[in-house]
Structures are given as structure tokens and as C-alpha cells.
Amino acid sequence: MGNSAGRRRALLLALFGVPLVVVTLFVISLSAVTPFAAGAGIGTSPHNAQDEVAALIARIEAPQVPNRQGLDSMTLEEVMQRFRVPGASV
Numbered sequence: 001m002g003n004s005a006g007r008r009r010a011l012l013l014a015l016f017g018v019p020l021v022v023v024t025l026f027v028i029s030l031s032a033v034t035p036f037a038a039g040a041g042i043g044t045s046p047h048n049a050q051d052e053v054a055a056l057i058a059r060i061e062a063p064q065v066p067n068r069q070g071l072d073s074m075t076l077e078e079v080m081q082r083f084r085v086p087g088a089s090v
Contacts, residue, residue: 064072071079080088 061076063075067073071082074082080086
């Protein structure tokens with residue numbers, strides 16, 4: 001872990017009082033909801049909108065790129081299994 005990455009994690013922990021993974025999941029959930037709240041689906045066909053949602057879900061659940069070791073190489077389902085999380089709700 002680089003020095004600047006350590007500072008960012010410490011800053012997030014100090015500001016929010018939660019680990020980086022919680023802040024990351026929150027940001028991911030916001031990015032999944034924001035296009036719909038902003039009306040991004042207006043003017044597109046329902047089929048196109050469904051494809052975009054499916055692509056977004058696949059991107060969120062896929063392993064992270066670049067792989068910085070640790071949990072990055074795991075899918076969301078694999079991370080949940082590792083930490084024995086039965087499910088998640090947004």
C-alpha cells in the first residue's frame with residue numbers, strides 16, 4: 001500500500017468512522033442509483049435500459065481492475081461467501 005493510499009484510508013476512517021470497504025460499497029450503491037434518479041433512462045428503449053442495468057450489475061459484481069491483491073481478484077459473491085454474508089440489500 002502506498003503512502004497516499006494509507007493517508008486516504010486514514011482520512012476516510014477519521015471522517016466517517018467506518019472502514020474503507022463500507023465507504024466503497026456506499027459509493028457503488030450511489031453510482032447504481034444515480035442514473036435512475038437523474039432520469040438517464042429517458043429517451044432510451046426499455047430493452048436498452050435493461051441492457052445497461054445488466055452491464056452495470058455485472059461490472060459491480062465482477063473482480064476489480066486493477067488487481068491490487070487482497071479482495072480485488074474476487075467477485076462480490078466470493079467476497080460475501082468468504083465473510084459469511086448471506087445477502088445484501090440496497
